[in-house]
Amino acid sequence: xxxxxxxxxxxxRDDDRAGPGRSRSRWRLVALVLTPIVLxxxxxxxxxxxxxxxxPSELIGHPAPTFSLPRLDAGGTLDLGDLEGQVVVVNFxxxxxxxxxxxxxxxxxxxxxxxxxxxxxxxxxxEDTEEGALAFRDELxxxxxxxxxxxxxxxxAYGVFGVPETFVxxxxxxxxxxxxxAVTYEWxxxxxxxxxxxxxxx
Amino acid sequence: xxxAAVAVVGVAAVFASGGPDRTxxxxxxxxxxxxxxxxxxxLNLSVADSPSALAGEMRAEIETQLRxxxxxxxxxxxxxDRYGEWILLAPTRRGLNLLPWAIPIVGLLVGxxxxxxxxxxxMPRDEVAASTSERARIERDLANLQEPG
Numbered sequence: 233x234x235x236x237x238x239x240x241x242x243x244x245r246d247d248d249r250a251g252p253g254r255s256r257s258r259w260r261l262v263a264l265v266l267t268p269i270v271l272x273x274x275x276x277x278x279x280x281x282x283x284x285x286x287x288p289s290e291l292i293g294h295p296a297p298t299f300s301l302p303r304l305d306a307g308g309t310l311d312l313g314d315l316e317g318q319v320v321v322v323n324f325x326x327x328x329x330x331x332x333x334x335x336x337x338x339x340x341x342x343x344x345x346x347x348x349x350x351x352x353x354x355x356x357x358x359e360d361t362e363e364g365a366l367a368f369r370d371e372l373x374x375x376x377x378x379x380x381x382x383x384x385x386x387x388x389a390y391g392v393f394g395v396p397e398t399f400v401x402x403x404x405x406x407x408x409x410x411x412x413x414a415v416t417y418e419w420x421x422x423x424x425x426x427x428x429x430x431x432x433x434x
Numbered sequence: 435x436x437x438a439a440v441a442v443v444g445v446a447a448v449f450a451s452g453g454p455d456r457t458x459x460x461x462x463x464x465x466x467x468x469x470x471x472x473x474x475x476x477l478n479l480s481v482a483d484s485p486s487a488l489a490g491e492m493r494a495e496i497e498t499q500l501r502x503x504x505x506x507x508x509x510x511x512x513x514x515d516r517y518g519e520w521i522l523l524a525p526t527r528r529g530l531n532l533l534p535w536a537i538p539i540v541g542l543l544v545g546x547x548x549x550x551x552x553x554x555x556x557m558p559r560d561e562v563a564a565s566t567s568e569r570a571r572i573e574r575d576l577a578n579l580q581e582p583g
Contacts, residue, residue, distance in 0.1 A: 264548075268541075290518045359487050384491040391516030393474040 289399070289410035290391060296320075296401045297389035301356065301379035304365055310354060310379040312401075319346075319427040320401040321353040321420065324387055326360040327368035329395045331414035336372045342420040343376045351424055356381050358395045400424060403431030464497045467506045471513055472523050480523055 291297075300311040312320065323339060325332040343353045353376040357365045362380060369378060381387055390399060393412065400409040400423045408430070409423040458466070468482030468489075475486040481493060492513075499509045513521045525531040 290514075290516060294515075383494060384488055385495065387488070388492060388495055389516065391518075393517070 289407065291399075291407045292410060293406055293408075295405055296322075296399070296407045297386070299356075299379075299381075299386040299389070301381055301386060304357060304362060304378040304380050305369060305375075306377070310377055315352055316405060317403050317431075319351045319403060319424055319431065321351065321424065322356060322390070322399045322401065323353060323415070324356050324358045324381075324390070324392050324395050324397045326358045326395045327364035328360065329358075332368075332396045333372065335396055335398075335414035335416070336374065338415055338417040338420055339376070340374050341417050342424065343374065345421070346424055347376075349428065351428070352377070354379060356386060358387050358392065359384065400427050402427045460497060460500055463500050463506060464493055467496050467500070467509050468493050470510065470523055472521050474517065474521070 296312065298312050300309050300313070302308075303310050321339075321342070323335075325335075339353060339355075342351075347353075355374075355376060355378040357378065357380050365378060365380070384392075390397070396412075396414060398411050398415040398420075399407050402408040408427050409419075411419055465482050469480045471481040471492065473479045473481050473484035473486055473489040473492075475488050476484050479486075479489070481489045481496070496509055499512065500506070504512075510522070519525055527535070
């Protein structure tokens with residue numbers, strides 16, 4: 233008798249009846265369906281929250297690509313090799329670029345504050361005409377050296393996506409920092425100071 | 435069988451990406467490399483297709499490097515070193531990047547095994563289970579009928 237009853241109500245045997253076995257398998261089904269959906273949503277959410285333009289430079293810690301560029305604001309060439317042992321700020325910019333106007337003041341202030349300490353700011357023109365670049369300089373002022381970049385070879389060598397982008401090169405010739413978009417005075421002082429410190433330690 | 439075949443085809447497709455054709459003209463090879471690189475300015479166009487000035491200059495850079503004897507892989511590596519893997523329209527097939535290729539195959543295998551398990555449990559045994567439980571119930575009902583009488 234008892235044996236018969238056990239068989240009837242045995243676990244998971246009788247799927248047509250409501251009971252603990254059935255609700256367990258229902259939960260299993262819900263988990264099976266929901267897990268991939270939740271995982272997918274998490275992946276999507278983390279991906280969609282990212283700014284596709286906010287990319288860390290691959291070049292940080294690597295030797296700065298060398299360049300020798302025709303100077304725009306004066307004659308001659310600008311050669312990165314001549315600036316060995318100094319902190320160099322390379323600013324890619326264009327006269328048609330709005331954030332470049334925004335950051336101009338910050339660059340000017342940093343140039344004024346650090347040029348005495350051997351820091352060089354270099355403006356490298358990006359996808360611009362010579363006239364446009366010089367008109368920009370006339371309009372906004374500043375007297376740090378400017379260079380043209382024929383065929384954007386230097387911009388490509390630095391992995392530039394667009395303007396403005398600013399790189400800080402440490403005295404050992406490696407790229408120590410990079411920022412995309414209008415650079416701020418705070419960022420410039422922080423990164424220049426840090427590059428100067430590293431230079432003194434060596 | 436079908437699942438295995440699908441898996442094999444999938445894996446083959448992952449690894450059988452055509453190698454560069456050495457006999458192709460420089461223009462074709464520039465196009466081939468450029469087609470795999472993302473234009474930094476327009477994001478969703480390849481360097482080969484983008485009309486932007488920077489893409490044009492990148493094509494020139496690719497051509498210069500190919501003409502100087504560098505292989506398409508070396509040229510691609512040049513851009514990856516500067517722009518990161520981001521620049522590749524198809525990420526390299528190793529490490530975590532294999533996940534998008536692996537997930538459908540794994541999903542197929544898991545789904546197939548679940549389905550097979552489900553069918554096996556349901557089909558033949560269910561009839562036996564139903565008949566035994568039914569028989570048991572009949573026996574019990576019969577016993578209940580007989581007890582009072």
